[in-house]
Amino acid sequence: MIYAEILAGGNGRRMGNTDLPKQFMILGTKPIIIHTIEQFLLDQRINKIIVCCPKNWISYMQDTLKKYIPEENNIVVIEGGATRNESIMNGCKYIKENFDLKDNDIIITHDAVRPFVTKRIIDDNITVGLTCDAVDTVVPCTDTIVECKKGDIISNIPDRAIMYQGQTPQTFKIKKLMKVYESLTDEEKGILTDACKMFVMKKGKVKIVMGEDFNVKVTTMHDYKVCNAILMERNK
Amino acid sequence: MINQSYRLVSPKQIRCELVDEPISYDDVIVRPTYLAICAADQRYYMGKRSTDILKDKLPMALIHEAVGEIVFDPKKEFAHGTKVVLIPNTPVETDDIIKENYLRSSYFKSSGYDGFMQSLVVTQRTRVIAYKNIPDRIAVLFELMSVGMNALEHFESYSHMRKQVLGVWGCGSVGFITSLILKKTFPNAEIIVFGTSEAKLRYFQFADEVYLIDNIPPDLRVDHAFECVGGSGSEAAINQIIDIINPEGSIALMGVSENNVPINTRMVLEKGLTLLGNSRSGYEDFENAINFVERYPEAQEYLANIISDEIVIKNVRDIDEAFEEDASNDFKTIMKWEI
Numbered sequence: 141m142i143y144a145e146i147l148a149g150g151n152g153r154r155m156g157n158t159d160l161p162k163q164f165m166i167l168g169t170k171p172i173i174i175h176t177i178e179q180f181l182l183d184q185r186i187n188k189i190i191v192c193c194p195k196n197w198i199s200y201m202q203d204t205l206k207k208y209i210p211e212e213n214n215i216v217v218i219e220g221g222a223t224r225n226e227s228i229m230n231g232c233k234y235i236k237e238n239f240d241l242k243d244n245d246i247i248i249t250h251d252a253v254r255p256f257v258t259k260r261i262i263d264d265n266i267t268v269g270l271t272c273d274a275v276d277t278v279v280p281c282t283d284t285i286v287e288c289k290k291g292d293i294i295s296n297i298p299d300r301a302i303m304y305q306g307q308t309p310q311t312f313k314i315k316k317l318m319k320v321y322e323s324l325t326d327e328e329k330g331i332l333t334d335a336c337k338m339f340v341m342k343k344g345k346v347k348i349v350m351g352e353d354f355n356v357k358v359t360t361m362h363d364y365k366v367c368n369a370i371l372m373e374r375n376k
Numbered sequence: 377m378i379n380q381s382y383r384l385v386s387p388k389q390i391r392c393e394l395v396d397e398p399i400s401y402d403d404v405i406v407r408p409t410y411l412a413i414c415a416a417d418q419r420y421y422m423g424k425r426s427t428d429i430l431k432d433k434l435p436m437a438l439i440h441e442a443v444g445e446i447v448f449d450p451k452k453e454f455a456h457g458t459k460v461v462l463i464p465n466t467p468v469e470t471d472d473i474i475k476e477n478y479l480r481s482s483y484f485k486s487s488g489y490d491g492f493m494q495s496l497v498v499t500q501r502t503r504v505i506a507y508k509n510i511p512d513r514i515a516v517l518f519e520l521m522s523v524g525m526n527a528l529e530h531f532e533s534y535s536h537m538r539k540q541v542l543g544v545w546g547c548g549s550v551g552f553i554t555s556l557i558l559k560k561t562f563p564n565a566e567i568i569v570f571g572t573s574e575a576k577l578r579y580f581q582f583a584d585e586v587y588l589i590d591n592i593p594p595d596l597r598v599d600h601a602f603e604c605v606g607g608s609g610s611e612a613a614i615n616q617i618i619d620i621i622n623p624e625g626s627i628a629l630m631g632v633s634e635n636n637v638p639i640n641t642r643m644v645l646e647k648g649l650t651l652l653g654n655s656r657s658g659y660e661d662f663e664n665a666i667n668f669v670e671r672y673p674e675a676q677e678y679l680a681n682i683i684s685d686e687i688v689i690k691n692v693r694d695i696d697e698a699f700e701e702d703a704s705n706d707f708k709t710i711m712k713w714e715i
Contacts, residue, residue: 168396178377182447184456
């Protein structure tokens with residue numbers, strides 16, 4: 141089975157003059173999270189879509205789904221965790237409790253605020269995810285990365301040719317992901333904010349698929365304005 | 377739904393644009409699998425249209441020859457994964473007499489409106505036709521074949537009954553498909569193809585005769601003719617047809633020309649010729665094209681022969697490569713759409 145988990149767990153920083161979580165802000169004609177979910181609905185290989193969001197926003201999320209995708213009953217809204225990884229784990233636990241979880245079952249996790257994800261990226265995540273333990277979506281790094289281990293002194297400038305920027309989706313074999321997470325100490329859980337990094341730290345093999353430059357995360361008001369500006373209308 | 381439209385913004389400049397796509401209950405969403413480049417697309421890409429036209433029509437997603445798979449149907453009439461051919465002509469009214477592709481109100485994908493070079497195509501459900509048992513890379517030529525079917529229907533309606541010798545001018549993709557359709561539809565007729573390239577004429581093995589246009593036997597005559605040349609060659613081709621065709625013959629014009637074409641109207645009058653204009657195609661022509669390929673499986677082999685190049689498209693650079701390659705290809709360049 142293939143599951144998708146849309147991560148809308150955080151309230152995030154206040155964006156502009158509203159307390160509305162970013163994922164519910166309108167992009168073009170719909171809330172950002174609806175655009176995101178629609179892309180996952182187009183892949184029939186996905187058996188269930190799990191939306192993780194803050195407890196206080198669960199009803200709001202459910203009403204938003206009713207309003208924009210009224211006939212879709214393949215989406216479930218659950219409570220997110222305190223951290224990104226906890227939210228992912230909540231999704232995994234939901235699957236374990238409600239479905240017959242098999243070794244080869246995978247979960248495609250994706251930021252709710254990356255609405256420009258494409259069908260090709262999702263397809264690639266599934267195709268590669270079925271053949272390995274974990275998949276990360278990346279784009280080649282365009283800026284030089286500078287490492288400073290101690291304050292303001294550069295300790296290293298890695299070769300840009302082998303550097304990539306991480307995006308989402310990230311895809312995992314669910315059972316392996318749960319096992320890796322459970323093996324972490326509390327301290328490690330606090331440090332490892334990225335689920336793929338957990339696999340890398342535990343010597344797991346994580347494959348990459350190419351994202352897109354435009355698969356951006358709407359994090360700041362600037363991002364939001366840019367995304368609204370680049371979104372165009374169909375010319376019939 | 378947010379879609380990616382790969383639009384030509386200026387000659388040789390394709391840009392991925394993000395489009396907020398409205399979806400109505402009568403629409404379906406199709407993921408293209410194969411697209412084919414047409415000479416009209418190539419003219420836009422290379423900037424070989426007038427500045428005014430380019431200014432008026434761009435930015436625009438090119439390509440009007442495509443097949444794909446249904447990924448979403450709100451009415452659930454099409455199963456997910458159903459293979460469909462996409463119809464570029466989109467009528468907004470019906471007419472008892474005039475075909476949909478000639479209605480001035482119809483709009484056409486990749487001519488002023490976005491074509492099929494998109495991640496997903498949202499289109500009216502009446503603008504797709506399902507097909508089975510035909511490879512996608514062959515099915516992508518259905519649009520071209522439907523243009524031939526449109527011309528055939530027109531020709532059968534308006535031409536006189538004597539159809540012993542049919543001439544086809546043009547040894548490109550349109551000429552190839554038209555002469556193939558004629559050979560199967562009129563098995564007792566002699567199909568003669570006239571072209572400028574000996575190498576390309578060798579592909580027309582099913583034809584009864586092929587001739588270079590500067591080496592035609594002086595006493596050769598045809599009952600009817602199909603002009604599949606277009607462009608700067610239109611004038612010479614049409615006038616040669618007028619010279620060679622028998623009286624009261626029909627000339628099916630299929631080649632598009634940017635400029636007005638001077639033709640020998642005196643001889644058109646003296647011979648009582650009929651000029652038949654043909655452009656694009658409609659739903660029924662697509663149905664006829666699919667039926668044709670199903671009825672004549674050997675036609676699939678011949679169609680496969682005119683695929684000059686197949687290029688896998690994963691990014692905009694690949695699209696540029698496909699158009700560049702197409703410019704030097706003898707026949708069709710098809711794009712396996714994995715972007």
